Amino acid sequence: MTNAFTHLDTTRRVVKRAQYEAFEFECCDGGIRVRNCSHAEPAEHEYHVTVDDGIPVACECPADAKYSSACKYRVAVAIRTPLLDAAATQAVADGGTVVSDGDAAETDECDCTDLGDGFPCWECYRTGKRTLPE
Known part of the structure; x- marks a missing residue:
């Protein structure tokens, strides 16, 4: 498996935040739900990261929509290989739904x-x- 992080265009600041902020992860249909528990209201900072072929390709967060580089949620998923492995096992090979x-x-x-x-x-x-x- 290739390193997903190498496929992301991001900033050094975002990488640092993806490493030290308190994230919770949950596998869900088509990707991973990421909750940022560093905020006072974590439920208001919960976003779905879409994983395609082992790469976090999109996120529902405002930063991912606003900037051309990958957001901290996508980077947080990319640097945690066990998450990507877990997301891959959620895929249904016959095109059905999970x-x-x-x-x-x-x-x-x-x-x-x-x-x-x-x-x-x-x-x-x-x-x-x-x-x-x-």
Whole structure:
């Protein structure tokens, strides 16, 4: 995997802020939700960063819209490789949509038996509960 940070045009000031501000991250459909807990009202500083092919390509924050360089939220995601890896596992290869994992993945009930030929459903395969037949 290439270093996502090398694909971003940004400033030194933004990189420093992306490193020291208190961010919380959550994987969501198409990317990562980033909350800046350095603010007095963190919920008002929460933005969706879109990740495409392992690169944070867009952010909903005002700075990303205003400036041509990458914002601190995109940089914060880019410098944290485990986040990019987690975002990549959220992609659905067949073009479908990611469904809420809720408690469904925790139960043994699924539709694998309806698929035939011993093939598991996507959720069972993704979570490692079942493997592909040989």
